Amino acid sequence: AQTVTQSQPEMSVQEAETVTLSCTYDTSENNYYLFWYKQPPSRQMILVIRQEAYKQQNATENRFSVNFQKAAKSFSLKISDSQLGDTAMYFCACQGIQGAQKLVFGQGTRLTINP
Amino acid sequence: DTAVSQTPKYLVTQMGNDKSIKCEQNLGHDTMYWYKQDSKKFLKIMFSYNNKELIINETVPNRFSPKSPDKAHLNLHINSLELGDSAVYFCASSQDRTWDTEAFFGQGTRLTVV
Numbered sequence: 001a002q003t004v005t006q007s008q009p010e011m012s013v014q015e016a017e018t019v020t021l022s023c024t025y026d027t028s029e030n031n032y033y034l035f036w037y038k039q040p041p042s043r044q045m046i047l048v049i050r051q052e053a054y055k056q057q058n059a060t061e062n063r064f065s066v067n068f069q070k071a072a073k074s075f076s077l078k079i080s081d082s083q084l085g086d087t088a089m090y091f092c093a094c095q096g097i098q099g100a101q102k103l104v105f106g107q108g109t110r111l112t113i114n115p
Numbered sequence: 116d117t118a119v120s121q122t123p124k125y126l127v128t129q130m131g132n133d134k135s136i137k138c139e140q141n142l143g144h145d146t147m148y149w150y151k152q153d154s155k156k157f158l159k160i161m162f163s164y165n166n167k168e169l170i171i172n173e174t175v176p177n178r179f180s181p182k183s184p185d186k187a188h189l190n191l192h193i194n195s196l197e198l199g200d201s202a203v204y205f206c207a208s209s210q211d212r213t214w215d216t217e218a219f220f221g222q223g224t225r226l227t228v229v
Contacts, residue, residue, distance in 0.1 A: 039156075042222075043223045044222050045223075089156055095216065095218075103160065104160075107157055
């Protein structure tokens with residue numbers, strides 16, 4: 001079983017700044033996946049970035065990167081050069097590999113990018 | 116071409132009614148899911164089907180009954196709707212392989228029970 005915790009309900013930064021969203025998780029599995037999903041006001045769930053737990057190298061997708069600390073069970077998302085279009089709810093999620101696969105989500109962080 | 120499509124996008128209905136939400140995916144995925152997002156935006160798995168077989172049922176009331184006629188479709192039928200059923204329901208699909216496990220979501224169905 002997995003649990004995911006996002007301790008920042010809301011964050012707000014100015015356009016072009018860098019922002020880091022926090023996520024901690026707990027799982028009994030040795031191998032698993034971690035994800036960040038973005039949900040803009042359109043309601044669509046969009047995958048931002050994915051990390052396989054067995055990979056030590058932090059995942060990067062353009063302006064989005066993660067800081068994956070496996071021992072600490074921490075998985076933070078860094079958004080560089082933030083843009084107005086980054087305004088959205090951001091969800092951290094964990095998915096085990098063994099048995100039935102399901103995403104376990106954190107509570108979400110509402111990120112606002114101000115002009 | 117929408118990868119995962121749900122209908123309807125919005126559904127307003129009275130308490131006690133029975134309603135269905137349909138979901139179809141054209142990605143050739145083996146596994147489909149229903150997730151519920153409550154008023155506080157919390158997302159939680161409800162059901163998962165793999166090749167038409169139920170594999171996850173997360174203590175959802177019996178009034179909710181998923182139906183998978185084939186592996187490209189997973190519909191959600193809800194009987195005797197209650198006010199607390201108001202939420203956004205997301206369908207999703209994924210390929211059930213450990214090296215390719217990204218879930219693709221539909222656009223969600225906002226259900227409002229009045």
